[in-house]
Amino acid sequence: MTILVYELVGSDLSRPFSPHCWKTVMSLAHKGLEFERIAVPFTEVPLVENGAAKTVPVIRDGDRLVSDSFDIALYLERTYPERPSLFGGPGGEASARFVERWSQMTIHPFFGAAAMLDIHDRLAPVDQAYFRDSREKRNNGRSLESVASEREARHPEFLKKLEPLRSTLSYQPFIGGESPLFADYIVFGAFQWVRVMSPFQYLPAGDPVLDWFDRCLDLYDGIGRSAPAAA
Known part of the structure; x- marks a missing residue:
């Protein structure tokens, strides 16, 4: 199943820029997981997943919603332990x-x-x-x-x-x-x-x-x- 990742953008939707969202994108790529990137400007962050979090990144993995880049990394590490480790222990x-x-x-x-x-x-x-x-x-x-x-x-x-x-x-x-x-x-x-x-x-x-x-x-x-x- 493809993971959705909500990330912050400016007026150019092709230029996601949040440092925290980039941590998550790199973590997903590191794990070799399929994901879809969803662009969100500042003023639409409160609308993400019906107000699931005050900030992005937010990921949806099936029925799981996870926010905060470090918490997302921990979630990916524990949910997909067979894939390359993000921490090495x-x-x-x-x-x-x-x-x-x-x-x-x-x-x-x-x-x-x-x-x-x-x-x-x-x-x-x-x-x-x-x-x-x-x-x-x-x-x-x-x-x-x-x-x-x-x-x-x-x-x-x-x-x-x-x-x-x-x-x-x-x-x-x-x-x-x-x-x-x-x-x-x-x-x-x-x-x-x-x-x-x-x-x-x-x-x-x-x-x-x-x-x-x-x-x-x-x-x-x-x-x-x-x-x-x-x-």
Whole structure:
């Protein structure tokens, strides 16, 4: 049975961009499962499966609905144990929790601010209104333009914060080791988020993190490249 996965899009339905939805898409591809991707703009998320969740991704697998990218990965691991593992065991699950917290506290804050205006500009008008209102409230009333204007100044410090990842990738091709695991998809999702929505060059040429990201984009017949980079 084909699994349905609901994922966030802007005005261009062919460019899903949510970092969390990309984690789920990569997880499904990793497991080799058949799935259908359903595009959902911001203002239609409350309508998904009759309000099953406040955010996407959401998957429907037969009569099962699962939300939250990490919970979806755990569900896929337990429901399809005969397929390639997303974690490589309980230790991998625990390590992935750490990677998720690190990504959410280190990568997401910079990307969320730096790409904020680019994301807004790629949404449909009704979603732009929602996005501007919600994001400016999160930033104590600061305009999207004001927040995004700081990205050049903050960029060098952000690159320094990637040193643990950069160093890890000097030993092995993926965060998961010789092959990718869910921990890779957590971080991949963040970089895919800005690749799809912002033309800003977040990683310099020759950076081991960029080389790793390119390897991830090529996984599973290049599913990551199915959404074109922003120009």
